[in-house]
Amino acid sequence: MKILIVEDDLVLCDVFSTFLRDAGHDVLEAHDINSAIDRLRGRGFDLVILDYYLPDGVSLPVAEYSCVVCPDARIILLTGSGVFPNGEAAILAPCIDWTLRKPVPLEDLRALVEYAALNQHRAAK
Amino acid sequence: MTRNRWSDMLGAITLCAIVAGATWFMLDKERANRLAEKAQIETDFQLRVLHRDILLRVNSLRHIASLWRIGDFDADLFVSEAQDYMAQFPGVHAVRFADADLRLRFAAHRGEDAIIPFGTRIEELGDRRRTASRDAMRTGKVTITGAVDLRDGSGRGFIAFIPVFRNEEFLGLVTLAFNADAWKQDLLLINDHHDYDRNFASRIEISGATLQQDPEFNATTTPTINTEPIDLFGHDLRVQSRPTPNFTLANRDISPEVSALLLGGLLFVGYMQLMLLLRSSRAEARAEESNAKLREANTALALEVDDRRRAEAAARKSQNATSRFLTTMSHEIRTPLNAIMGMFQLIEAADIPERHRKQAAAGYASSQRLFRGLTNVLEVSRLDAGALTIVEDTALSAPLINGWQATLEGMVIRSGKPLQMQLDLGDDLPETIRVDAGRVTQIVTNLLDNAVRFTAEGGITLSVRRAGRGRDDLKIQVIDTGKGIPEDRKHTIFKRFYQLDNGLARQHQGSGLGLSICREIARLMGATLTHANRVPLDVGSGSTFTLRLHNVAKDRHTSTQSELALGEVM
Incomplete structure (x- = not known):
C-alpha cells in the first residue's frame, strides 16, 4: 500500500514510517502543508496519515486536496488536542475517514491501516 | 405651600x-x-x-x-x-x-x-x-x-x-x-x-x-x-x-349682572389657568431637574456596567487564554510522547535480546503512565481554570453506547486479562439523549479504564437504563468483580491524589486524579457519580460506579433493539 505520512515531529514521523515500512508498505513523508501537497501531486496514494497541526497551519486543506487529487486515498487524521470533541468531524471535514488521538499505539495504527488495505482490496476487486 | x-x-x-x-x-x-x-x-x-x-x-x-x-x-x-x-x-x-x-x-x-x-x-x-x-x-x-x-x-x-x-x-x-x-x-x-x-x-x-x-x-x-x-x-x-x-x-335686563358674573368667572378661570400653567411649568422644571439627576446616575451606572463588562471580558479573555494554553500544552506533550511510546514499541518488536525487550516494554509502560498522569493533571488544571465547558447537544444513544462497548473491548484486549464483558441495556432506552456526549464518554471511559485496571479476573458489566420518577434520567453503571473499596475509605476515592493502599498503588500506578475529575465533570453537567460495593460488603466483592444523568432522556422514541448489540458476551 502507498502511504503518505504528514507529520511535523520528525521523530514521530520516523517511528510511523519505520513501523509501516516494516509492515511492508510503501511510505513517503512530508513535514508541512506545502511539501505534503507537492508529494500528493501526481502520485496515487492509498492512505494519508495527517497530523492536524502543522508548522504552516491546520492540515485540513491537505485533506481536501487529497480528496481531489487521489479520490481513492483514505485519510487518518491525528490530533494532539481534542479537535472535533463533539464529533463534528463528519460535517467540518467530510473527507476525513478516521480520527485518532495522540498518543497512537502502534498496534492501533496497524489495525486501522490493515482495515483500510482490506477495504481497498475489496474496492479494487 | x-x-x-x-x-x-x-x-x-x-x-x-x-x-x-x-x-x-x-x-x-x-x-x-x-x-x-x-x-x-x-x-x-x-x-x-x-x-x-x-x-x-x-x-x-x-x-x-x-x-x-x-x-x-x-x-x-x-x-x-x-x-x-x-x-x-x-x-x-x-x-x-x-x-x-x-x-x-x-x-x-x-x-x-x-x-x-x-x-x-x-x-x-x-x-x-x-x-x-x-x-x-x-x-x-x-x-x-x-x-x-x-x-x-x-x-x-x-x-x-x-x-x-x-x-x-x-x-x-x-x-x-x-x-x-x-x-x-x-x-x-x-x-x-x-x-x-x-x-x-x-x-x-x-x-x-x-x-x-x-x-x-x-x-x-x-x-x-x-x-x-x-x-x-x-x-x-x-x-x-x-x-x-x-x-x-x-324692560327687565339682567345683562349687567350676567356680564359682570361672566367677566369675573372668566377672569377667575383665566387666573386659575395661569396658576396651573405656572405650577405645571414649575413642576416640569423640577421634573427636568430630577430627570437630569437620574440621567447623571444612569450615565454613572452605564459607565460602571461598562467597566464591569470590560473586566468580565478581560476575565473571559484570560480564561480563553488559559484554555488555549492547556490545549496547546496537551498537543505539545502528546506528540513527543507518541514518539517515545512508538520508539519503545519499535524496539520491543525488533530482533533484540530478551533483556532489552523487557527494558523497552518497561519504558513503554512508564511512558504510558506518564501520559495518563499528564493528561489528568492537564484536565484538573482545566477544571480549576474553569476552562472546561459543557456543551449539551442532542446525541443518538445507540452509536454512543456502541462506542463505549468498543472502548471496553479494546481495553480488555489490550490488558490481556481474562475478563468477561457484559452489556446490560434497558428495554426502553431513548433514541436520543441531550448531553455533552464527549464529556459523558470521557467519564464512562475513565470508569471502564478503572474497572479494567483494578479487576484481575471475573467480568465487567456496562449497564445503561432509564431511571427516575418520570423515567427521564439515564443511569449508566460500570460493575466489576474487582477488589471493591473498603467502607472506611469509600469517602476518599473521589478526592484528588488518593489511592487505596500503597501495595495496590504500586501495582496500578496513577496520580489518583481520574475519579475526582470524573465527579467534577459530572457535577458540571448536573449529573451525579456515585460508588457502591456489591453485597456482601467486604473487600473483593466488586464495585459499582453509577453515573446518573438527570432529565436527559426526554425522547419517548425508544431505540430499536437491532441497533444495539444486546447482552453481548465475550
Whole structure:
C-alpha cells in the first residue's frame, strides 16, 4: 500500500514510517502543508496519515486536496488536542475517514491501516 | 405651600370680585340711562299722540262749524251732526253752540240732562272760559280754556271754542267740552297702547295746570320724566310721567349682572389657568431637574456596567487564554510522547535480546503512565481554570453506547486479562439523549479504564437504563468483580491524589486524579457519580460506579433493539 505520512515531529514521523515500512508498505513523508501537497501531486496514494497541526497551519486543506487529487486515498487524521470533541468531524471535514488521538499505539495504527488495505482490496476487486 | 396657595386663591377671588363689581356698576349705570331714555321716548311719544288727537278732534269739529258758514242755522241738524261726532269721539263730553252774544243756544250731550241751561252766557261760567271765548271771537281762531273742572262734575277737562264766521260776520261759537279721563281711556284703547298706562303713572298739564293725573302718580316715587312743552292753540301741553315697577319689569335686563358674573368667572378661570400653567411649568422644571439627576446616575451606572463588562471580558479573555494554553500544552506533550511510546514499541518488536525487550516494554509502560498522569493533571488544571465547558447537544444513544462497548473491548484486549464483558441495556432506552456526549464518554471511559485496571479476573458489566420518577434520567453503571473499596475509605476515592493502599498503588500506578475529575465533570453537567460495593460488603466483592444523568432522556422514541448489540458476551 502507498502511504503518505504528514507529520511535523520528525521523530514521530520516523517511528510511523519505520513501523509501516516494516509492515511492508510503501511510505513517503512530508513535514508541512506545502511539501505534503507537492508529494500528493501526481502520485496515487492509498492512505494519508495527517497530523492536524502543522508548522504552516491546520492540515485540513491537505485533506481536501487529497480528496481531489487521489479520490481513492483514505485519510487518518491525528490530533494532539481534542479537535472535533463533539464529533463534528463528519460535517467540518467530510473527507476525513478516521480520527485518532495522540498518543497512537502502534498496534492501533496497524489495525486501522490493515482495515483500510482490506477495504481497498475489496474496492479494487 | 398650602397656605400660600390659599392666599393666592383669596387674592384671585378678591381681584375678580372687584373687576366684576366695577363692570356691574358701569353697566348698571348704562342700563339706567337706557331705561330713562326709553321712558323719555315713550313719554314724548305719548305727548305727541295726545297732541295729534286733540288737533284731530278740534279740526273735525270745524266741519260742523262750517255748516253755519254755508247754510242757515238749524238746531236739529247741528244736534244730529254733533251726536254723530260724539259717537265717533268718545272723549268729547258735550258739543254746544253759543250765539254771537256768547249765550248757549243748543247742545248735544253725553249725559241725560243738559247741565247748563240754554241762554247762559259763557262769561258767567268762569274766567278761563270767558277769556278763551273772547279770544276766539276776537281773533277768529280756535282757542281752548286750559284745564278746567267740567260743569257736570265728571272731572277735569278743557273746553275748545271754534268761532263761526260768515262773510266777516261773527255768528257764534261751537264749544267742545272734553273729559280728559274718558278721553285718555278712549285714546289708549284706540291706539292699542295699553302698556303705556301700565308702565307709567302720568300727568297731563296744560299751561302748568293739571289736566289729568293717574291716581298712582303721587304714590310712584320714581324720577319724573318731563317732556318739552308742545304748543296747543296758544297753550303749553306737556306730559309728566313716572315709570312704574311694571315698566322696570317689562324692560327687565339682567345683562349687567350676567356680564359682570361672566367677566369675573372668566377672569377667575383665566387666573386659575395661569396658576396651573405656572405650577405645571414649575413642576416640569423640577421634573427636568430630577430627570437630569437620574440621567447623571444612569450615565454613572452605564459607565460602571461598562467597566464591569470590560473586566468580565478581560476575565473571559484570560480564561480563553488559559484554555488555549492547556490545549496547546496537551498537543505539545502528546506528540513527543507518541514518539517515545512508538520508539519503545519499535524496539520491543525488533530482533533484540530478551533483556532489552523487557527494558523497552518497561519504558513503554512508564511512558504510558506518564501520559495518563499528564493528561489528568492537564484536565484538573482545566477544571480549576474553569476552562472546561459543557456543551449539551442532542446525541443518538445507540452509536454512543456502541462506542463505549468498543472502548471496553479494546481495553480488555489490550490488558490481556481474562475478563468477561457484559452489556446490560434497558428495554426502553431513548433514541436520543441531550448531553455533552464527549464529556459523558470521557467519564464512562475513565470508569471502564478503572474497572479494567483494578479487576484481575471475573467480568465487567456496562449497564445503561432509564431511571427516575418520570423515567427521564439515564443511569449508566460500570460493575466489576474487582477488589471493591473498603467502607472506611469509600469517602476518599473521589478526592484528588488518593489511592487505596500503597501495595495496590504500586501495582496500578496513577496520580489518583481520574475519579475526582470524573465527579467534577459530572457535577458540571448536573449529573451525579456515585460508588457502591456489591453485597456482601467486604473487600473483593466488586464495585459499582453509577453515573446518573438527570432529565436527559426526554425522547419517548425508544431505540430499536437491532441497533444495539444486546447482552453481548465475550
